[in-house]
Amino acid sequence: MVFIPALWPTGINYRKVGEKPFILEEDFCPRTAHRHGNHTAPPLTACEAGNVGNATPYRAVDRRRMLAAAALGREVAPLEPAPGDVAPYGTVRGSIIDVSPHLIVVEDDAGEEHRLVIAPWATAWRGAPIAPAELPLRANVxxxxxxGGTVADRVWADITRITGTIRSVSxxxxxxxxxxxxxxxxxxSVVVPYRATGRIRVxxxxLEPGYLFDAIGMIDEGTTLALLPATSQPPYRANAVPPPPPAYRGVQPTISGTAVWxxxxxxxxAYPMLEPGDAGCEDAGVSCTGLPYLSLGSVLHVLNECDRRGNRLPIVACGCVAGRFCDRxxxxxxxxxxxxxxxxTTAYVELGGELxxxxxxxxxxxx
Structure with a gap:
């Protein structure tokens, strides 16, 4: 594996032990006394304080990016496409409050309404292809x-992806x-309805404990249904991921492979090669690809090689399950x-991915 120290979580006080940097809690969480009634409580770190004052946990992605930029003496880079990228699509998320053959009205989580004209070529999916006008009210889309977000081109309703290691099948x-x-x-817990078992089993x-599973489906009245296989199942168990090929020691500015949602x-x-202690995930750091170790808050330039849409995106989660798939x-x-x-999901659709x-x-x- 290639280690890139500049992309580790970086505080103002930067220290190393051997080849790997580490960060004292005080670098991100200065201790501050706080009052409780008439008494002064023992000092808390900002991480421990939570909502006391304006404390912000150091794991917050935006704060990590700010601290890294301060340590390196530069401005926080904006999250936007790189020069030469095809601009990402717009996206709208929410629940349907009205729909007709020509117009769809969606209410987002903040209560704001979005009215979009349905393009003549627009398609929709809710467990199967469906006319946009036939989507049910209150479906999550x-x-x-x-x-500029005014014309609906593709609509996916109540869609979900189920990826993990099989624990039991009944x-x-x-x-x-x-x-x-x-x-x-x-x-x-996912249900594979009888009509989809043939596609899934092929x-x-x-379908045994210990093997990986990856399917696309929908949530229907609280039940998660697996309807489409998202990939061919790896032949190995989840705890037997093949090692990555020998790493080329030269400088590789980019790496090619597969993006999923x-x-x-x-x-x-979500990125597989995070230090377990940094990510708070004991299963991190596994991949069959020779990826560098990065940290939460690092920014990646992600380019869809199929239609050249790209964007700069922050690492916000551990991709330990994705790292166990060696598919193409x-x-x-x-x-x-x-x-x-x-x-x-939103980032994937913006870059031209079909869910x-x-x-x-x-x-x-x-x-």
Whole structure:
């Protein structure tokens, strides 16, 4: 593995032990006394203080980027496309409050309404292809939008992705699969309806504990349904990931591979090669691709090699489950083996990804 010290979480006081830097809690969390009633309590760090005063946990991505820029004596780089990138698509997320053959109205989480004209060529998906006008009210949608977010080009309703390690499988016709989705994400229970078992089993022949599972489906009345295989199941168990090939020791400004999307809310990238102590994830640091160690808050330039849409995105989560897949993406040619980044749903759609296809060929460099 290649180690890039400049991209580790960087405080004002920077120290090293051997070859790897470490950060004292005081670098990010200066101790401050606070009052409780008529008594002065023992000093707390800013991380411990939580909402006391204006304390901010050092794990916050924006704060990490600010501290790193201060330590390096430069401005915080904006999160925007690089010169030469095709501009990302617009996106709208929320629940449908009105829909007709020509107009869709969506209310986002902040209560703001978005009215979009439905393009004549627009398509929609809710468990299967469907006319946009047939989408049900209150369905949760993500819309790929054109012309400043005023025209709906693609609509995905109640879509979800289920990725993890199989813990148990039960049922005869409809299968119920319990998944371990990693230390930082909750376990999930997914139902494979009988009509989809053929498609799922063809691409996932080992529906047994210990093997990886990756499917795309929908949430219907609180039940997660797996309907489409997102990839071919790796032949190895989740704890037997093949080692990466010998690393080339020269400077590699970019790495090619596969980008996928995942069900996490924070906008940005989940990345496999994080130090477990930094990421708070004991399963981090596993990948079959020769990736460098980076830290939460580092910025990557992510380029969709299929249509050249790119953007600078922060690392916001651990991609320990994605790192265990050594598959390839065939969206536009054959990608290099291994998942380099797992994008949040919004970031994936902005870069031209089709949610029901599950991946695109990607080139990633430092932001």
């Amino acid at each position: 993500i819309i790929r939008a054109l012309h 049922g005869n016709r409809d299968l119920t699969i319990e998944l371990d989705c990693g230390p930082h994400r909750r376990p999930r 691409r996932h022949p080992q 995942g069900d996490f809310e924070e906008y940005g990238v 993406c065939l969206e536009c040619g054959t990608s290099e083996r291994g998942r380099i980044v797992e994008l949040s 029901t296809k599950g991946c695109f060929n990607v080139r990633v460099g430092l932001g």
